[in-house]
Amino acid sequence: MRLDPITLAVLNGRLVQIADEMDATLFRSAFNPIIAEAHDACHGLYHAKTGATLVQGTSGLPIFVGAMAFAVKAVIDKVEIDGPPQAGDTYIFNDPYDGGTHLNDFRLVRPLIWQDRVFAWIASVGHWLDVGGNVPGNFNAKATESFQEGFRIPPVKLVRDGVLQHDILDILAANSRVPQSNWGDLNGQLNALDLGEKRMHVLLGDYGADTVSTALEALSMRAEALMRANIAALPDGVYSYDDFLDNDGVIDTPLRIALDLTIAGDRMTLDFSRSSPPCDGPLNIARSTAIACCYVALKHLFTDVPANAGCLAPIAFVVPDTTLLGVSAPRPVGGYTETILRVIDTIFGAFAQAAPGRANGSPFGTINALSLSGWRTHGRRWVMFCFFGGGLGGNPLGDGLNHGNNPISTATIPPAEILESLYPVMFTQWALRADSGGPGRHRGGLGAVYEIEALADGDTDVFLLGERGKHPPFGVAGGAAATCNRFFYETDEGERSPPLVSKITDVKIRKGRKVRLETPGGGGYGDPFARDPALVRRDVSLGYVSPAAAAADYGVMLRADGSLDEAATTARRRGRGQ
Secondary structure, eight states: OOOOHHHHHHHHHHHHHHHHHHHHHHHHHOSSHHHHTTOOEEEEEEETTTOOEEEEOSSSOHHHHHHHHHHHHHHHHHHHHHOOOOTTOEEEEOOTTTTOSSTTEEEEEEEEEETTEEEEEEEEEEEOSOOOSSSTTSOOTTOSSGGGTOOOOOSEEEEETTEEOHHHHHHHHHTOSOHHHHHHHHHHHHHHHHHHHHHHHHHHHHHOHHHHHHHHHHHHHHHHHHHHHHHHTSOOEEEEEEEEESOOSSSOOOEEEEEEEEEETTEEEEEOTTSOOOOSSSOOOOHHHHHHHHHHHHHHHOTTSOSSGGGGTTEEEEOOTTSTTSOOTTSOOTTHHHHHHHHHHHHHHHHHHHOGGGOOOOOOOOOOEEEEEEEOTTSOEEEEEEOOOBOOOOBTTBOOOTTBOOTTOOOOOOOHHHHHHHSSEEEEEEEEOTTOSOOSSBOOOOOEEEEEEEOSSSOEEEEEEOOOSSSOOOOBTTOOOOOOOEEEEEETTEEEOOTTSSEEEEEEEOTTOEEEEEOOOOOOBSOGGGSOHHHHHHHHHHTSSOHHHHHHHHOOOBOTTSOBOHHHHHHHHHTTTO
16 A cells, blocks of 8 residues: 555654653643653554554653663563453553663553554653662662662553553552652553543544554655665764763772764664673663664754654664673663763764764763652651753754753753742752853853752752763864763761762751752864854853853953953964964
8 A cells, every 4th residue: 555645744743643642641640740840751652563663752752762662572572471462451560671761660551452453552651759779769879789779560461451450559559658659640641541542543443554554664664764865875984982971879980881883885883892891880771771772862863864663774783781781680770861871972972973064062961860858747758859951062053052951852851949849948049050061163051050958857868860970071073071060968067079979879968958969061062262252252241151261261352341352362362272
């Protein structure tokens, strides 16, 4: 069957709209602000036999979509052993080694039954606030095995023949500090699946299964063709880039993430064999997670390629299990967000060698997973987890975005007002961080300063799992690196910072004491001394760049009143390096 372009476009629009509606349903009903406000969740449609991604929403996390293909395949494998699923069956699991990411991310997978057969699978994933383990919020920087990070659920039937299995619910509730939050998020995910199933039945009724299947196949083939064309336009060769994680939270030794990117015709190979071996701490990831974050990086580089499994057809992945990028249980993986960001950075760095005119400076490269927790006056536990923003890299078209989110997602940073309304904390500072963006012809975006005061009676526990405390976001095409990450907390002896710079556990602060994050900016693009002096003067007037940095980093001299001293600037730039 062949479809005319108009029908194909209409079907593509309706399919994406279904996934978007599922996203919106969960975002509007979740209890947890990390889902409701930050949109740390996603939905999609997956192939009936292979689990390959067919459709994803436009507002969910892309990293989840890539990993979910492996998760759906895990359910398909279970079905082959247990027998065919029934309409209404829904599987739940959070196994990070079998299509997952880390233990907080719960996946619900449901067969879409049409005319007595599985037409496709629909799936939902969302970040639950707490799933047990040694540390509230589960970002345990000292974990040396997954059992210290939370409880692990393999694929099991949460809904059987349309009936919710309350024994499974009891197990989930008994293993969380905030079961009421998880219960609300779970119901939101179930409602999203209900809506997706309903919308897909209407679509199949309107067009028929054969027509929709043909459209899905055509969209996948187009994605593959576009990806091959993009790769073929790049010069053949091997492009290598190495970047580093500060440490694993246990041993203060850098961890290498190394990529050898090979372009040969219309095919590409991503080889991570030179990366560090599995580490003791929670900075490991599973192979499925590594491939998923490569998918995200490639989508950033080749923006015209549709978001489905077809775009990965011309890509080969070499991710040995002898590296920290291909581990299995029970290696800890709670800090996976930091490692996948560094994997994405290595792809950006290698790509900058193959196509410098299309490259961008490194983004700030850490989510700064900060958890604060304690007890309310009436005896209930509270757990606040949040991630924070920073600067994105300068690029050929302009400066990097100030205070943006990382490239792993389309998530948003939760508003201070929402967090203050839900937890006993107060943000005493939320500001751009001056001089944090990497200097360049196009400056890297600025990081931010977040200062939070504890308001709860009694101690507030503090946990942080971050990165870029020692190895700053890099610049490209002659651009300079951005600033590093910093964290401080108040004690009786004054401010302290963690020995491991960006990771901390076992810290308590009293009521009225504060913690402060100073996040990195993005790397610069191009020679900083080629930046238009008028733009540097503007940056100084806005507080983005200090007068001292304008002179040192850009060779731009300003008078006391902030006006540009053109003669001194010309002399400074001519005398560069002397």
